[in-house]
Amino acid sequence: GQSLEQPSEVTAVEGAIVQINCTYQTSGFYGLSWYQQHDGGAPTFLSYNALDGLEETGRFSSFLSRSDSYGYLLLQELQMKDSASYFCAVRASGSARQLTFGSGTQLTVLP
Amino acid sequence: DGGITQSPKYLFRKEGQNVTLSCEQNLNHDAMYWYRQDPGQGLRLIYYSQIVNDFQKGDIAEGYSVSREKKESFPLTVTSAQKNPTAFYLCASSITGGEAFFGQGTRLTVV
Numbered sequence: 001g002q003s004l005e006q007p008s009e010v011t012a013v014e015g016a017i018v019q020i021n022c023t024y025q026t027s028g029f030y031g032l033s034w035y036q037q038h039d040g041g042a043p044t045f046l047s048y049n050a051l052d053g054l055e056e057t058g059r060f061s062s063f064l065s066r067s068d069s070y071g072y073l074l075l076q077e078l079q080m081k082d083s084a085s086y087f088c089a090v091r092a093s094g095s096a097r098q099l100t101f102g103s104g105t106q107l108t109v110l111p
Numbered sequence: 112d113g114g115i116t117q118s119p120k121y122l123f124r125k126e127g128q129n130v131t132l133s134c135e136q137n138l139n140h141d142a143m144y145w146y147r148q149d150p151g152q153g154l155r156l157i158y159y160s161q162i163v164n165d166f167q168k169g170d171i172a173e174g175y176s177v178s179r180e181k182k183e184s185f186p187l188t189v190t191s192a193q194k195n196p197t198a199f200y201l202c203a204s205s206i207t208g209g210e211a212f213f214g215q216g217t218r219l220t221v222v
Binding site for chain 2: 001030031033035041042043044045048050087089091097098099100101102103104
């Protein structure tokens, strides 16, 4: 099976940088993705890492270390609108394409 | 426009009733997923399917059933065996299981 751990809450001020960590355990690993969900809304895709290293998309970056079963999402130049829940998700290897989510990190951005 | 459509947005169920949640996608994605989200919690996988006429149980499949007769459609039935069905239900689709696209969700309430 798969399991993921991420902090439940993170608080930061506007303009700051915040890192949300995710560690995972899986019987077979294909890739790690990140999603954002605002209250009452549906999750939206942010980033995906299948290989080790850093992927940058605007203010958001995501990092993966397969040997450490670890990844993080880095949010720079925080804005109030970044207040949301952030989920990491692991895709298991094999043809089944099972996609399992972590429990989420609630990010609060303060003025 | 391509996307995933879930209906209805709100659904009320009486005790002992079966209800079916609709999920349709026109993204030509092979993989489709159903998740349950309780307030303040993460996404828990109910069922997933990678091809027509094939689907697998996720972590919390008891009390739910699905079908995949067409590539575009993946309806979820919440049966009377599901003792605590009140939740936010999210359907998603993906090509590879890396980047998933979500519908706007169905909020199911037992009355």
